[in-house]
Structure formats: C-alpha cells, structure tokens
Amino acid sequence: MLPILKVKDLSIQFKKRNICINAVNKVSFALDEGEVLGIVGESGSGKSQTVLAIMGLLAKNALTSGSVKLLDQELLGLNNIKLNKIRGNRVSMIFQDPMTSLNPYLTIQSQMTEVLMLHKGISHKNALNESLKMLDLVKISDAKRRIKLYPHEFSGGMRQRVMIAMALLCKPELLIADEPTTALDVTVQAQILELLRELKNELNMAVILITHDMGVIANVCDRVCVMYAGNIMEGGTIEDIFYAPKHPYTVALLESIPKLEQDGNDIDAKLKTIPGEPPNLIHLPAGCAFQDRCSCVHEACRHGEIEPQFLGESHIVKCNLQFITSGAVMQNSNCHLASKTNI
Ligand SMILES: Nc1ncnc2c1ncn2[C@@H]1O[C@H](COP(=O)(O)OP(=O)(O)O)[C@@H](O)[C@H]1O
Ligand SMILES: [Mg+2]
Structure with a gap:
C-alpha cells in the first residue's frame, strides 16, 4: 500500500x-x-x-x-x-x-x-x-x-x-x-x-x-519527527522517542517538559533548559547542527555530513554517537546521555 x-x-x-x-x-x-x-x-x-x-x-x-x-x-x-x-x-x-x-x-x-x-x-x-x-x-x-x-x-x-x-x-x-x-x-x-x-x-x-x-x-x-535547524534529528514511534530517545537533542527536549513532583503538588523546580542558541541558518557549521549545544559532542560531530541511521523499522536518528564507542562518550564528562541510554 x-x-x-x-x-x-x-x-x-x-x-x-x-x-x-x-x-x-x-x-x-x-x-x-x-x-x-x-x-x-x-x-x-x-x-x-x-x-x-x-x-x-x-x-x-x-x-x-x-x-x-x-x-x-x-x-x-x-x-x-x-x-x-x-x-x-x-x-x-x-x-x-x-x-x-x-x-x-x-x-x-x-x-x-x-x-x-x-x-x-x-x-x-x-x-x-x-x-x-x-x-x-x-x-x-x-x-x-x-x-x-x-x-x-x-x-x-x-x-x-x-x-x-x-x-x-x-x-x-x-x-x-x-x-x-x-x-x-x-x-x-x-x-x-x-x-x-x-x-x-x-x-x-x-x-x-x-x-x-x-x-x-x-x-x-502515533509517530513523531524531532526537528532542529532544518534537520529531522530523530524520528520514530511515540514509544521510540519517549522511551528510547537516542539523539541528545531529543533527550534535552524531553528533560525540559514540566513534571509533577512525587508528592503530586509542586511543579518540578529543576526544569531543564537547553543552553545556547540554534545555529545561524546562513552559516551552518560542518557536521551536526546541534554540536555547539550538545553535551555529548565529539570530534567526529564537527566534520562532514551526518547521515541518518536506521535503528529499527521506524526509528531513525541523525547522530554520530551511534558509531562512537560508549567508552569514548563516557570520557566526555558532560555527556548526560552516556549513563542513560545504551549508546
Ligand atoms: N520568506 C523567507 N525568507 C527568508 N527566510 C525565511 C522565509 N520564510 C521563512 N524563513 C526562515 O526559515 C526558517 C524556518 O522557519 P519556520 O519553518 O517558519 O520555523 P518554525 O519551526 O518555527 O515553524 C526561519 O529561520 C525563517 O526565518
Ligand atoms: Mg511555525
């Protein structure tokens, strides 16, 4: 069909x-x-x-x-x-x-x-x-x-x-x-x-x-595409994106949703924002468009074109971290993803 x-x-x-x-x-x-x-x-x-x-x-x-x-x-x-x-x-x-x-x-x-x-x-x-x-x-x-x-x-x-x-x-x-x-x-x-x-x-x-x-x-x-600076950074079913997000930008977006605290009364005071600003669309950097705001950025993210990778039938991500060993990502002490997802 x-x-x-x-x-x-x-x-x-x-x-x-x-x-x-x-x-x-x-x-x-x-x-x-x-x-x-x-x-x-x-x-x-x-x-x-x-x-x-x-x-x-x-x-x-x-x-x-x-x-x-x-x-x-x-x-x-x-x-x-x-x-x-x-x-x-x-x-x-x-x-x-x-x-x-x-x-x-x-x-x-x-x-x-x-x-x-x-x-x-x-x-x-x-x-x-x-x-x-x-x-x-x-x-x-x-x-x-x-x-x-x-x-x-x-x-x-x-x-x-x-x-x-x-x-x-x-x-x-x-x-x-x-x-x-x-x-x-x-x-x-x-x-x-x-x-x-x-x-x-x-x-x-x-x-x-x-x-x-x-x-x-x-x-x-049913499905979602996460866009950043003109690119689909990640796409997949609701389950893929909300339960197994792979792009640091998706993770950062999810962390910026207000949540109720455990006692159900207060809005979480530690609401996260994404520091920095999107790149200038006239002078896009080589490599990943999110590199300057990404806590997991790696040398490989700053060169060439990042190709989208299929992670399953419906799940697609435009991020180099899939290729970088988790050890290398762990070396980046700022990376909030390494401990959370199995990259
Ligand atoms: N006619 C235009 N000339 C130049 N730039 C434009 C024009 N229309 C839209 N843009 C630029 O395209 C980019 C994407 O815009 P848009 O798709 O409207 O964003 P949003 O995700 O907020 O809907 C913006 O940076 C905007 O300034
Ligand atoms: Mg709009």
Whole structure:
C-alpha cells in the first residue's frame, strides 16, 4: 500500500539578495492513512516551511529540491491550477490563528458553502446542509443560528472549531495542523486536541500536527519527527522517542517538559533548559547542527555530513554517537546521555 504522503530529501533554501538561508535540509518522512505524525522542535527549526512546501505555499524566494508525493502524484513544482485542486480538497491546513485564515467580512455560512460549491460543484442548498453537518461534527451547538455569524462573534476556541470544520468540508486525505492550539488557553487547547483525535478516527484521515509541546505529541500522535535547524534529528514511534530517545537533542527536549513532583503538588523546580542558541541558518557549521549545544559532542560531530541511521523499522536518528564507542562518550564528562541510554 502506498503511503498517503511521502516526503523524500526535501530541502528548502531562501535567497535574499546574495545570502542563502538553509531553512530545511534533506527532510524525509512518510505518512499512512489514519496516522497522526507530530513534528516538534524549537521556533525557527523549519516545521512550518516543511508543511508549506507540501501545500505549495512557500514564499516566492524559496528554492526547493527533493520530492513530496501525495499517493503517486508529485507536488513539488506543480503549477497553481493543479495545486488549487488539491488544496482545501485533498490536503487541508489549519493555522495557529484562525483569524488569519477566515475572512472577517463574510459570515461563516458564505465561507463554508463557497468552499464546497467551488471544489465539489454542488448546489448552495446541499452545500449549506453539508456545512451544518460539519459544524455539528466539530461540536458547535445551535449550528443553524451560528452559521450566520461573522468570525469575530466566536470565541478563540470556537473559531478554531470553525476553521477545523472548514478544513474538513471536502473530507481531505491529509489534514495539516500548524500549532493549532498555541493561541488558546489550556482547557480549550485540550478540547481541540481531543476533537482532532476523534475526527481523525471518524474520518480515517492522515494528520500532521506541528507543535513545540512534547506533551501534545505524547497525547495525540502515533509517530513523531524531532526537528532542529532544518534537520529531522530523530524520528520514530511515540514509544521510540519517549522511551528510547537516542539523539541528545531529543533527550534535552524531553528533560525540559514540566513534571509533577512525587508528592503530586509542586511543579518540578529543576526544569531543564537547553543552553545556547540554534545555529545561524546562513552559516551552518560542518557536521551536526546541534554540536555547539550538545553535551555529548565529539570530534567526529564537527566534520562532514551526518547521515541518518536506521535503528529499527521506524526509528531513525541523525547522530554520530551511534558509531562512537560508549567508552569514548563516557570520557566526555558532560555527556548526560552516556549513563542513560545504551549508546
Ligand atoms: N520568506 C523567507 N525568507 C527568508 N527566510 C525565511 C522565509 N520564510 C521563512 N524563513 C526562515 O526559515 C526558517 C524556518 O522557519 P519556520 O519553518 O517558519 O520555523 P518554525 O519551526 O518555527 O515553524 C526561519 O529561520 C525563517 O526565518
Ligand atoms: Mg511555525
């Protein structure tokens, strides 16, 4: 069976006058029907540009290479007429701030029915019926009345539900959600994530969920890609990444999740942060992009290109430590990984 989406060696560079920003570097992943893939990483790590490339929505100064296949159709380099048939129809996207995607001057009804009439060529009456059904599905009560409202008349959480309903109108094979809950408060955030999980099961669609929150990943996703400075540093199932992380960056990210203390009352006071900053994407160092912040860095990490290594069927890591004997790693007294994992 073909995966719904197959991204292979996707690289994205932005040209600005005579400088070149290396935003995404040889990213590869695949997604099956009904699967939720999480993409996690710090701000600026290339998460949004990766999915914008899938949607054909990169800025004009972007240069891409590699391949993005939706079933057997290549999307990279497709012209706008063909992309318009795919966007909102076979692949839909929801963004962090629904106000940027909803038209403030039009009622929800006009915006929803227009999508269906355009993509599916159905009558206004049928489009209205479908839109009401979709609002029910995303649990907006009193849909018949509310569909006549304007976006600003909804609360943040309700607006995100409307956005999700619009994204799902044409029953896409793939839904991309780029930090869909970041702008919402925590209780509403949990409701929206629960809704996405239910809808994915109901509609059996593939989902890419972008977040900077490892907790969200653990709750919602089947698999996860950890991105850093445009690279997928580690990818695998939730079990691989949370129980057997192999990349020092993944380990550091996991250590920065707030945990409840044993007595269940206090937030752990020793919350870890990752010292330093991501590298400049204009002048990336040779070797590993994480080298300057890595507590396990080794001479071999500073040269050449680090190739991704398969550790199992689904687990992949872009780190030299797999080749370095644990004795050599142990010599690096700062390395917090050596004692924890069997590298
Ligand atoms: N049009 C552009 N021109 C130059 N650089 C860009 C452009 N769009 C994005 N970038 C750069 O690409 C990098 C990755 O951005 P992005 O994928 O949006 O990060 P995030 O992981 O936070 O979603 C950032 O450093 C950003 O500045
Ligand atoms: Mg982003």
